[in-house]
Amino acid sequence: MRAVVIEQPGTVSVQDVPDPIPGPGDLVVAVRGAGICGTDIHLLDGELPYDRYPIVPGHEFYGEVVDVAGDIDRARIGRLVTVDPNMPCGACAECRRGRANLCERYEALGVTTDGAAAELVRVPAGLAYDLPADVSDVGAVLTEPLACAIHGFDGLPRRPQDRYLVYGAGTMGLMMGLLAADMTSEPVTVIEPNPSRRALAESFGMRAVSSPEEVDPDERWESVIDCTGVVEAIEDGLGRVRRGGVFQCFGVTETDAMVKLRPFDIYRNEITVIGSMAVHNSFDRAHRLAQVWGDEKLAPLVTHGYALDDYAEAIRTFRDGAGLKIAIRPGGLA
Known part of the structure; x- marks a missing residue:
């Protein structure tokens, strides 16, 4: 498959890489839309406390389930899902006191492990939320940032x-x-x-x-x-x-x-x-609210769309401050 790869801070390219293989409890999602945010820029510039390069960025995304493994119901294949990228350990002191967004062993798709700036991405099935057949594309792309906003508003x-x-x-x-x-x-x-x-x-x-x-x-x-x-x-x-x-x-x-x-x-x-730090008990509400708000409220917030091979141009647009949310379309622009 084709994927954006940050080889090291400051070095990014689109490459052919092996397709992800689902492990037990995993789905493979064909990415339809992935948003770019400031975290991606910090990752590209080496400004985050992680050194797991090379890495595929992209943590705001949705797509179609194309493969499953283990005891995951194969009926999920073909469904559209949006994905919470955060993977708290569930065992550290912060997780045990109900603050999983402050996990001491922080892991997240597109931040510490390969994400969705790619044609395919492997995700834990429990992080995938089913979307309606008449999905609002912009609502699906914006679900993760909306979940961050809802957590902020909860405070x-x-x-x-x-x-x-x-x-x-x-x-x-x-x-x-x-x-x-x-x-x-x-x-x-x-x-x-x-x-x-x-x-x-x-x-x-x-x-x-x-x-x-x-x-x-x-x-x-x-x-x-x-x-x-x-x-x-x-x-x-x-x-x-x-x-x-x-x-x-x-x-x-x-x-x-x-x-x-x-x-x-x-x-x-x-x-x-x-x-307010990231997502905390807010992704489910965001994925439902994003579809309620839909194009009427959210369409103006997605101002640019780029093909996967134009990722470098998308990053330049982001750094220039042009527009608002920039979406990468690994399957091609509509």
């Missing part, structure tokens, strides 16, 4: 009529905004310098501004969510949380980034600061 108070401020109108910021909009009749405020992304946020009914300077300095929000990972945005957002409110670090900063804050304000205003 917020989610009180009716709370007001939400989101920094960044990329794929994740818009998803967080859409989830927030379902909780309140108050417009979700989004700060985003990119005019096309602001326009998309506005098309979803959000109030979009280009910079913090456009927001009343005295305005405060119950939930402030940073989806940029930019230090300046985080520092600004911490000052915009209403007393008793929550600030969430959802975006990924550089590992050595430092933020200035006034601990007295955290104390005096009883502000809660929380993080």
Whole structure:
């Protein structure tokens, strides 16, 4: 089969590699769509604490089951599935206390083991969620990032009529905004310098501004969510949380980034600061919600499609910040 292979940090190519062979309890999935996200870039640049190169990237994907092994019902062959890429060990201290997303022996398809930037991928059957025959393609491609957004939203108070401020109108910021909009009749405020992304946020009914300077300095929000990972945005957002409110670090900063804050304000205003890491008890909800939202809400978020052999061009498009979600189509473009 054809697959994207990162030989070592900074070296990536599309190669002919052996087809995956399912072991007991595995499926083999013919990939229909695989999204590119920041994790793929970090993996390509050698910025993750894993050194398992060469590796096939790709952890946001769906496709058709084409083979099974062991006691897996062969009736699953031909079904469309979306796949949770995370493979917690289930035995470490974090897993045993119900925090599998913080697993001490972290494993994930497309991150620590071969993923879906390929024509075929082997997956544990228990991670595959059946999709309807009339599948929403964009909903299926976006299931994994939506599961991350839902986990992030699970950490917020989610009180009716709370007001939400989101920094960044990329794929994740818009998803967080859409989830927030379902909780309140108050417009979700989004700060985003990119005019096309602001326009998309506005098309979803959000109030979009280009910079913090456009927001009343005295305005405060119950939930402030940073989806940029930019230090300046985080520092600004911490000052915009209403007393008793929550600030969430959802975006990924550089590992050595430092933020200035006034601990007295955290104390005096009883502000809660929380993080959100990957997927946690949210994939099943995401795979159902993505199909409910379908093309109506999600189609604008998938802006580019590339054939597998054009992976390098897709990465350049991602790095340039053009569009939103970029999908790789190993079976070819429709």
